[in-house]
Amino acid sequence: MELSGGEVLIQALKEEGVEFIFGYPGGAVLHIYDALYEQNSVKHILVRHEQGATHAADGYARATGKPGVVLVTSGPGATNAVTGIATAFMDSIPMVVISGQVTSKFIGSDAFQEVDCIGITRPCVKHNFLVDSLENFAETIKKAFHVATTGRPGPVVVDIPKDFTAPGVKVPFEYPKTVNMRSYSPAEQGHPGQIRKAVDLILSAKRPMIYSGGGVVLGDAAAQLTEFTELLGYPITQTLMGLGAFPASNKQNLGMLGMHGTYEANMAMHDCDVLIAIGARFDDRVTGETSSFCPDAKIVHVDVDPASISKTVTVDVPIVGNVSSVLEAMIALIKDTKKRADPADLAEWWSIIKNWSSSDCLAYDKTSKLIKPQAVVESLWRATKGDAYVTSDVGQHQMFAAQFYGFDKPRRWINSGGLGTMGFGLPAAIGVQLAFPDETVACITGEASIQMCIQELSTCLQYGTPIKVINLNNRYMGMVRQWQEFSYEKRYSHSYMDALPDFVKLTESYGHVGMRIENPEDVDAAMEEAFAMKDRLVFMDFQTDQGENVYPMIEAGKGHHEMRLNPARELA
Amino acid sequence: MKRRHVIAVLMENESGALSRVAGLFSARGYNIESLTVAATHDPTLSRMTIVTIGTERVVEQIIKQLNKLVDVVRLTDLTEVQFIEREIMLVKVRAVEQGREELKRLNDIFRGRILDVTDSSYVIELTGDDHKLNAFLDSVGRDNIIEVVRSGATGVARGDKSLKP
Numbered sequence: 001m002e003l004s005g006g007e008v009l010i011q012a013l014k015e016e017g018v019e020f021i022f023g024y025p026g027g028a029v030l031h032i033y034d035a036l037y038e039q040n041s042v043k044h045i046l047v048r049h050e051q052g053a054t055h056a057a058d059g060y061a062r063a064t065g066k067p068g069v070v071l072v073t074s075g076p077g078a079t080n081a082v083t084g085i086a087t088a089f090m091d092s093i094p095m096v097v098i099s100g101q102v103t104s105k106f107i108g109s110d111a112f113q114e115v116d117c118i119g120i121t122r123p124c125v126k127h128n129f130l131v132d133s134l135e136n137f138a139e140t141i142k143k144a145f146h147v148a149t150t151g152r153p154g155p156v157v158v159d160i161p162k163d164f165t166a167p168g169v170k171v172p173f174e175y176p177k178t179v180n181m182r183s184y185s186p187a188e189q190g191h192p193g194q195i196r197k198a199v200d201l202i203l204s205a206k207r208p209m210i211y212s213g214g215g216v217v218l219g220d221a222a223a224q225l226t227e228f229t230e231l232l233g234y235p236i237t238q239t240l241m242g243l244g245a246f247p248a249s250n251k252q253n254l255g256m257l258g259m260h261g262t263y264e265a266n267m268a269m270h271d272c273d274v275l276i277a278i279g280a281r282f283d284d285r286v287t288g289e290t291s292s293f294c295p296d297a298k299i300v301h302v303d304v305d306p307a308s309i310s311k312t313v314t315v316d317v318p319i320v321g322n323v324s325s326v327l328e329a330m331i332a333l334i335k336d337t338k339k340r341a342d343p344a345d346l347a348e349w350w351s352i353i354k355n356w357s358s359s360d361c362l363a364y365d366k367t368s369k370l371i372k373p374q375a376v377v378e379s380l381w382r383a384t385k386g387d388a389y390v391t392s393d394v395g396q397h398q399m400f401a402a403q404f405y406g407f408d409k410p411r412r413w414i415n416s417g418g419l420g421t422m423g424f425g426l427p428a429a430i431g432v433q434l435a436f437p438d439e440t441v442a443c444i445t446g447e448a449s450i451q452m453c454i455q456e457l458s459t460c461l462q463y464g465t466p467i468k469v470i471n472l473n474n475r476y477m478g479m480v481r482q483w484q485e486f487s488y489e490k491r492y493s494h495s496y497m498d499a500l501p502d503f504v505k506l507t508e509s510y511g512h513v514g515m516r517i518e519n520p521e522d523v524d525a526a527m528e529e530a531f532a533m534k535d536r537l538v539f540m541d542f543q544t545d546q547g548e549n550v551y552p553m554i555e556a557g558k559g560h561h562e563m564r565l566n567p568a569r570e571l572a
Numbered sequence: 573m574k575r576r577h578v579i580a581v582l583m584e585n586e587s588g589a590l591s592r593v594a595g596l597f598s599a600r601g602y603n604i605e606s607l608t609v610a611a612t613h614d615p616t617l618s619r620m621t622i623v624t625i626g627t628e629r630v631v632e633q634i635i636k637q638l639n640k641l642v643d644v645v646r647l648t649d650l651t652e653v654q655f656i657e658r659e660i661m662l663v664k665v666r667a668v669e670q671g672r673e674e675l676k677r678l679n680d681i682f683r684g685r686i687l688d689v690t691d692s693s694y695v696i697e698l699t700g701d702d703h704k705l706n707a708f709l710d711s712v713g714r715d716n717i718i719e720v721v722r723s724g725a726t727g728v729a730r731g732d733k734s735l736k737p
Contacts, residue, residue, distance in 0.1 A: 118588060123599050127642040130588070147642060182737050183584055183645040307636035310629070 003173040005134050005165035006035030009098065012141040013042045015175040018069050020045055020060060020434055022053040026073025027113060028100025031165035045434065045463060048455035050077050052427035054084020055453065058093050059428030062414045063389055064435045065220060067094040067148050074100045075113030078159075079120065083421060085155045086124035090418025091241060092218055094153035096144050097121075101130070104161040117159045126154030134164045134171050146179040151186025152305040153218060187304060190321030190329060198276075198300045198317045199333045205274035206345040207352075208234045211257065211286075214241025214417065215279020215303060221324035222246070222410040225278060228327050231334055233346060235353055237265035239280050240402055241417040248406030249386075254353065255362075258286040259554050260399045263361035266552070266560040268353055269294055277301040279323045282313045283418070292559030302326045361552050362403055365568045370545035371520050373397060373472045377404035380442060380470055383527040388440040389414065389432045393425040393449030396478035397470075399550040401444040423452030426469065430456060433465040440468070440531065447473040447497055447541075457510035460537050468530055469539040471503060474546045482549045486564075487556075507539035516541045576605070576702075577631050578657060578727045581620040581638060581647040582735050585611050589618065589643040596641065602626065602634050606659075606724030617645065617737065621726045623702075645737045654730040657701040662687070664719040665712055667694045675712070682708045693718060701725070 003011060009032055013021065022045045025033045036044050047053040050072045057068025068088075072081045078099045088095045102111040118130050127147045129140050140158060148156040163169070202208065210232075216225050222245040229236045229252055236246050237257040246253055255262040257269055269275070275297040280286070287293045290313055301308075301315040302323055309318040319326050364374045377400050380388070390405055391414040392398040398415055407413045414432060416424040429443040450471055460467060472478075480495040504514030513536050517526045523542070530538040551566035583589050590609055597604045605623040612619045624634060631649070638644055650657075667675050672694075679686055679696050682704065688695035698708055702725060709717065729735075 119591070122588075122592060122595055132587075181642070184642050305640070307633065307640050309636075311633060314629070 001173050002170040004031070004035065004167045004170050005137055005160065006031045006167065008134070008137050008171070008173055009141065009165070010035050010039055010042060011173060012138055012175055013069065016141075016145050017066070018042050021069045021071050022047055022057045022431070023071030024050050024053055024073065024077060026077050026100065028074035028102060028162045029071060029077075029165070031162065031167060032071065032098070032100070034167065035165075044071070045430070045459070047427065047459050049453065050080035051083050051423065052430075052453050052456045052459065054081045054095070054097065055087065055421075055424050055427035056431035056456075057095055058084060058088045058424075059391060059414055059431030060435050061088070061093050061095055061431070062428070063411050063432040065411065067096055067145060068431065070095065070097040072097065072099050073113065074102055074117065075115050077113075078115055078117040082120060082124065085121055085157065087416050087419045087421040087424060088155040089124045089126065091214060091416065092153050093155065094148040095155040096141075096148050097155060097157045099157060099159045101159045101161040103163045105163070107161065117157065121157045124155075125157050128157035128159065131158060131160040131164055134169060137164060138173060139176050142176045143179055143181060146181070147184060187306065187320045188322050188325065190302065190319040190326040192329070194317060194319045195326060195329050196333065198319055199330055199337075201274055201298055201300060201317055202232070202276055202330075203334070203337070203339045203341055205234075205341050207271060207273045207349045208232070208276065208341065209268050209272035209274070209297075210234050210236040210276045210278065211239070211269065211280055212236060212242045212245055212278045213239040213280025215281075215323050216242055216245035217410045219279060219304065219323040220410075221279070221327055224324050224327035224331065226250075228331050231331060232341070234276075235268055235350070237261065237269065239283070239286050239417070240415070242280060243402060243413045244407035244410045247408040249408055254357070256402055257560075259288070260403065260550050260552065263359050263552055263563060263565065264353055264356035266554065266563055267356045270560040271352070272297050275299045277315070278327070279303060281308045282311065284312070287313060288554045289557050289559050292561075359565070361565060363568075364548075364566065368520065368545060371517065371523060371542050373400045373474070373542075373544045373548055374404050375520060376470060376472060376523055376542050376544065377401055377444065379523045379527045380444070381405050382524070383531050384440050384442065388412070388442045389436065391415065391425045391428040391432060391441070391443045393445040393452075394420045394422045395446050395449060396482065396548070396550050397444050397446045397449070397472040399479075400472070403550075422449040426450060426453050426467070427456045427459075429467045430459055430463070430465050433467055434463065441465070442468045442470055444470045444472065446478060447471060447475065447500055447503070448477045454506070457507065457512060457537070461511040464535070465537065466533070466535050467537050469537070471539065471541045472544050473500075473503070473541050474544045474548065475500065476546055478548075479550070485549070486553075503539060503541040512537040512539055514539045514541065516543070518543045574625050574627055575631075576623065576625050576651070578650040578655065578725060579622045579624065579635065579638070579647060580650050580727055580735055581622065582612075582645045582737060583618050583620060583641075584643045584645065585616050585618040586643060590620075592641050592643055593620065593622070593638065596637055600633075600637065602630065606722075608724040608726055619735070621724070623725050646735055648729070648735055650727045650729060655727050656730060657725050657727045658699055659702065659705060659725045660723045661698045661705045661708075662721045663696045663698065663709070663712065663717060665694050665696060666692060666716045666718055668692050671716065675716075678708070678711055684708070
C-alpha cells in the first residue's frame, strides 16, 4: 500500500488504537488535516487553544492509561503546546504530540511560523524526533508511542516538516510490529536480591509507614498496593499524585502527606522507623526540609526510574522495576515467610497514630455564614457518591479537593501536581469525559485558574461534554493570598481578582447552564440540581469565604513535624 | 567531597544528541569541565568524553540522568577503573632571544612538537593528561603564552574491556 505522509500518520494512529486526536489546524499541518478529513476511525477534537489540546489529551491519558495524542501546527501551535507538554512531563503522562514544521528546505531560514520545536521542547519531553525522511516516518511514530508508554511514561514530540506530508509524495506503508532501540530498555522486574532485602527490612519494622505516589496509578498497581498494605496491616499515606491508588475509605489510610497533608500522615512519616516508598519521587512538596525528613527511618524505594532513586533523599534499599511486578514479588515473599512485624509494636504504633488522628486536622468552621470551600467539595462527594472523575486546576481549590474528596479508585483524581499548571482542569475534563461519556466528570477550579483556559467552554459545547464545573470563587488567587498572609504580613500584592466576569452570563453565552450560589444552605440543593442535568455542562459559581486557608501547612524550610494547624479547629 | 570524574558515553550518532547532553548539564546545574565528541569506527555511534567535578551524589545523578537520555546507548565512569586520559593542546608562545632555546628545551622535556616557527613565536603541540598540560603551561609562564587551544579530555579504559552497544 502506497501512502502519503499525512495518510501514513492516520494509518499509524489507527494501528496504535488511537480514538481521539486533540488538535488545532494551521499551515504546516494542512496536508495532515486533509488526510484526517477523509476518514472516520480517528476522531479529531478541535480545541480553542493548543494548550487546551495538550491538557485534554493529558486528561484522557490519566483517566484511561492510554497515550493522549495531540496535533498542532508549527510556530505558535508548537509553543502554545509547550505548557501542556511540560505538564505531562512533570507528571510522567504518556502523550504523543505531532507538530507540523515548515517545509524542510526552509528549516533554519526564519520562515513564517518557524520555531525550533525540537529545541524548545527538549527539556520537557521524554524524547523528541525530527522526521528527516518520509521513508522512516511510520517507524518514528511507532518509536514515539513505544517510548511514551513504556518505563516511566512521558510525552514524546514528533516534528514533521510539511513537505513530508504532501499528498503527491507516497511511500510504501507497513507499520512495524516491534521496536528495536538499542539505546532504550526500561527496567521491568526488580532485582530479586534487593526485593528479599526489602522484605526483611519491612518485616522487622516497629513503626512502619508506606508512602505511595503517582507511579502506582501510572503503573496500574492499585490492586497490588492494596493487597500489600492490607497483608501487612501497616499505615499508608499517598502523595497528591497517588490519591486513589489505595482506597481513601480504608481504615489503614492516613490520607495525603506533605505540605498540605494530614497531621497524622506527616507525623507518622517523621516518627517511622521503616519507610516503604512506592512509585513516589520524594518531591520537595512531600519531603519538606530534607535534612529533617524521616530522621529515624531506613528507607525502601521502589521506582521504575533509576534516576528517581536517591535523587533528593538517600535511600537504603533501592529497587528499580515496574511497581506492579515488584509489589507482586514482595507479596509472594511475605506470604511465604512466617516472619511478621511484632504485633505488640505494631499495635503501639497504631495507637500513637490514632492519637494524632484525633486532632481532626481537617476540621473547619461549619457554622460560618459564608460558603466554605471544604463544604462544597464534601457536598460534591455526596452528590456524586464519591465516584466521579474529578479534575482540578492549581491552588487552594486543588488542595481542598485532594483533602476532602476521598478517592477510592485510581485514575479518578486528575490534576497537575508536578508543574502546577493553572488552566489544566477544564480541558483535562474534556479528555476524561470523551473517554468515558457515561461517567460523571467534575472540574474543581477557582476563578483565577478557570480563566486561563476558559475558551474551552466552546469545545465543550461542540462535543457535548456535560462536565460540571465547580468554581470555588473567593475573588483571590487563594494560594497566593494565603502565602502573602503567612509570609508577607498580609501584603496582598496583585492576588486580588478584580474585574471578574459574570460567570453565569459567560457560561450561558457559551451555550451552557450557569449557576451562582451564595449561601451555605443552598450548596447541597444546587449540587443536586446541577448533577440532575446529565447532558448539560453546568458551571457552578460558588461565592466562597475569602479568608479561608488550607490547613495543615508545612511552611518552607520546615519538617513534617512542624505543621501549622487550622486555628478554627476548636470551633468545629 | 568533590572529585573530578571522566565519563565516557556511547550514543546514537544523530542530530541533536549533543544538545541533549549539553542541555541536561545546564538544566540541572551540573558542572562541565570539558566535553569532546566524534563518531566512532561504527558511524551510527558517537563517543563522548565528559569531564565533570562533583560530589559522589551529584555524579551518581549525572550518570543516571545521562543513562535516561533515549539517545544514550551505554556509558561508564572511567575514574572508577584504570584508564588512560589524553588531551591535545596547541600553544602559541612568544619565543624571542634566549627564550627560544629555553622553550625548545621545555618542549623536549614535555615531549611536545614544534609545529610552526616564526621570528617571535612557536606553535607547540602537546598531548597528555590534564596535569601534564597544566604543568607545561605553568612552566612556560603566563606572560609568554599568546594562545592556548585544548581539545578537552578523551579517555579509554585499560585492559580488554570496552564500551560496546
